[in-house]
Amino acid sequence: MNNDSPKFSLEDVLNATAGTLISGVPENTFYGISTDSRLIKKGNLFIALKGEKFDGHDFVRKALEQGAAGIMVHDYAKINQALTDKTTALIKVADTLLALGDLAHEWRNRFSIPVIGLTGSSGKTTTKEMMASIIGLEKNIIKTEGNLNNLIGLPQTIFRLTAEHELMILEMGTNTRGEIKRLTQIAAPNIGLITNVGPAHLAGFGSMDVVREEKSDLFYNMSPSGIAIINLDDKAVTITAERWSGRKITFSMSPNADITVKDIERNGVKGVRFNLVISGNTQKVEMKIAGLHHVYDAMAAAATAFAVGIDIKTIVEGLVEFRPFSGRMEMIRLRNGAFLLDDSYNANPASVREALMTLKDLKIHHNGYVFLGDMLELGAEAGEMHRKIGMLIATIGINALFLQGDFSKVTAAGAIEGGLSPENIFYLSDKKQGIVYLKAHLKKGDWILVKGSRGMKMERIVAQICDDFGGDRISRDNKTIH
Secondary structure (H helix, E strand, O other): OOOOEEEEEEHHHHHOOOOOOEEOOOOOOEEOOOOOOOHHOHHHHHHHEOOOOOEEHHHHHHHHHHHOOOOOOOOHOOHHHHHHOOEEEEEEEOOOOHHHHHHHHHHHOOOOOOEEEEEEOHHHHHHHHHHHHHOOOOOOOOOOOOOOOOOHHHHHOOOOOOOOOEEEEEEEOOOOOHHHHHHHHHHOOOEEOOOOOOOHHHHHHOOOOHHHHHHHHHHHHOOOOOOOEEOOOOHHHHHHHHOOOOOOEEOOOOOOOOOOEEEEEEHHHOOOOEEEEEOOEEEEEHHHHOOOHHHHHHHHHHHHHHHHHOHHHHHHHHHOOOOOOOOOOOEEOOOOOOEEEEEOOOHHOOOOOOOHHHHHHHHOOOOEEEEEOOOOOHHHHHHHHHHHHHHHOOOOOOOEEEEEOOOOHHHHHHHHOOOOOHHEEOOOOOOOOHHHHHHHHEEEEEOEEOOOHHOOOOHHEEEHHHHOEEEHHHHHHOOOOO
């Protein structure tokens, strides 16, 4: 973070957070906010957050040694007041995580630019990057980087906002009830998008109804003067939209939406192409990303760009220029002529189904191989969902299935029930185990899919395949992988 942004006076901080000043002088001014003592810059306000595996209160001394101009805590008993002098600001609040969000909200409100907030069970990051590819052609944008989409990461993005920016795109993630409401309150978006509602993080939510309610909080906590982007093909989203009284922009595969598509064609390793229709104006789009489900991401991004006044020509240009990020349906051509579909970044039942159907479309009459890690945080339904995925795998015609995780046996049982021979199912004890099989069987034109939840670290298998076979990222202008 640039150490001169954001700038807060002591009075600003106390007013925004309802904090109590323990020590310090009225002239205290803070340049930049930090929650990591290792990244402190001189003049920063250090906010001591407490998580399951860390406690920022333990690093107050280090933050001061690094040049912090102020310390914010909620557990004052843990702080040795001797660590600070009378000029160093020591601020006590009821909850430092809440205070972090309050400060981010205060900073966001200093800017009158459009703010886009988006959430959903799948496709959030890809849709966000498509938005950025489009809107970035006309505006100086700031967006969520990586997975900084939670109650700590979203404020960090907001604190990067400067007077040079013309629009902000904020991704909002959740695995606990109430998070989307709080993120929306912090970000105060003018435009909101729920990509879809599906079975993700059920361990935290318990049911699909609760998932829908959680995602719906984006619309319910936006200003009524804002714009809601509605996926008419997702029933849960349309139910939510019925309660939204403000302006709506809709997208759908059907022609009755504001943004729609027609004449969708699979384009093999080149991606997908279709005609985009906005207000009766039709333009051809050729995108370098595989999977028909990404057409929905494109429509969502187009609808959001349209909401901020981007014309269809620029929207098409941005979609054409978009490239998938590593681990998200990225196609890699291996040196032996086979292909690797890297979708290792994360997984839930909906995204796994889409990835499997994309593999089926791409491999055509060639052999297919699937490396699948567990789908995590699915709660009581986890076993049945893994079994159904196993059954689906059996129907797409693969030659070998490599499984990793606690639900491997359940997934395998589903695959066997669906008709896949037990002889073609392997349980991975290490990342190299499946490589030995591939070296003996993988041929030119064959396809490999690697997929799994983030905690399964399936990217290590992708790296091992690339190390052993070498390859070029098709969607990254044939950049060589060493």
